[in-house]
């Protein structure tokens with residue numbers, strides 16, 4: 728589920744398919760943010776006890792994400808997991824040196840990629856990733872870890888690789 732200008736494509740054209748299929752993986756920050764902002768206690772499930780990998784749970788007897796509303800929108804939009812913020816794009820990150828990262832981008836083709844075009848989505852996703860790498864790079868590595876553990880990178884299509892240098896005044 729994307730921002731309000733994408734709502735029509737996501738909820739009407741697509742039928743919120745991504746929010747009804749694979750559960751989003753949660754970074755520690757995602758988990759703490761949602762936990763602090765919801766009264767619900769059964770909204771997540773743990774899929775790896777040892778590493779405490781968590782994903783958003785599904786509604787009882789349904790395949791829908793716990794936070795998908797009746798009208799096909801996200802009830803926790805401001806606090807949605809990073810996995811959802813980047814979707815339908817995915818990124819793998821490697822630390823190449825001080826303030827230098829290589830990013831490998833992947834995509835899941837869906838109505839949004841067709842209607843919006845990859846470039847616009849990529850621009851937004853790059854800004855999100857860049858901002859995390861400036862202030863809290865550990866969150867991007869936590870994202871990568873939970874995506875690997877939850878199988879989130881599976882069956883995604885490689886898009887491009889780029890080198891990102893964080894400038895000292897960023």
Ligand code: SF4
Nearest residue numbers: 737741743745837839
């Ligand atoms: S699969 Fe794509 S078009 Fe459908 S709800 Fe998710 S992001 Fe939107």
Ligand code: SF4
Nearest residue numbers: 728746792795801811
């Ligand atoms: S948290 Fe929100 S955006 Fe993410 S899958 Fe659930 S309903 Fe969709």
